Amino acid sequence: MKILLVYPMYPDTFWSFKHALKFVSKKASFPPLGLLTVASMLPKDWYIKLIDMNSNQLMDDDILWADFIFISAMSIQSESAAVVIQRCKKLKKKIVAGGPLFTSSPEYYQDIDHLVLNEAEITLPQFLKDLNEGTPQHKYTSEGWADITTTPLPLWSLVPMNNYTSMNLQYSRGCPFDCDFCDITVLYGRKPRTKTKV
């Protein structure tokens, strides 16, 4: 199976660091940790490519190469995500979507082939099992929270590290506070969960 992981483009906001990145000759600030983590959970004999549109152009040939396009995004990337989705549909490629944008507003993405929402540690194995049995469903969600001490390391070999100013590590998920501007409690729960030290 050939999988193309796509991370849509950020708009020009403070947090895209677009104007600062040229001073340090880098293309983007951080690689997409969600997709790199999902990549580690895919069967080892699958072929996987990553296009982070903040550091590389997405070509039609990349899309045509793949059997499935796995897309991840935050809500701020919705405009670029919509363009990617349209391009994949035009090229008749199947899309699997997950991550904060799709988990927090799945109602806008009912036309996507497979919505694998919430934490991939829980929902992705079920999708992979169904796919293997030839019965992949439209939507996978979960009520519970993942044990992140068992989350595999991100598949770092997919990223050209030189493109980025920094490499990011995830230490914890979840937050006990209740800030009205923040999606953390909805996406990852109120109880902080931490990874192990090794």
Ligand code: B12
């Ligand atoms: C690192 C980070 C950033 C980095 C981005 C680096 C990068 N390239 O990813 C920086 C600092 C740039 C950033 C900026 C912003 N961020 Co931010 N950020 C985070 C943070 C702290 C961690 C994200 C991460 O890497 N997690 C680790 C990975 C492993 O987790 P994950 O991505 O959730 O992936 C899991 C699942 O979602 C799922 N999954 C993810 N993708 C996919 C894809 C598929 C196909 C499948 C099946 C599953 C799947 O599986 C993974 C394993 O379980 C999160 C909060 C958090 N604790 O997660 C906020 C968060 C993602 N950010 C958020 C926001 C709002 C922003 C800003 C808009 C803030 C602002 N007001 O300006 C900006 C926008 C950026 C811009 N350029 O304009 C929100 C997004 C909410 C939403 N509904 O979209 C979050 C959730 C925080 C919050 N307060 O609510 N951010």
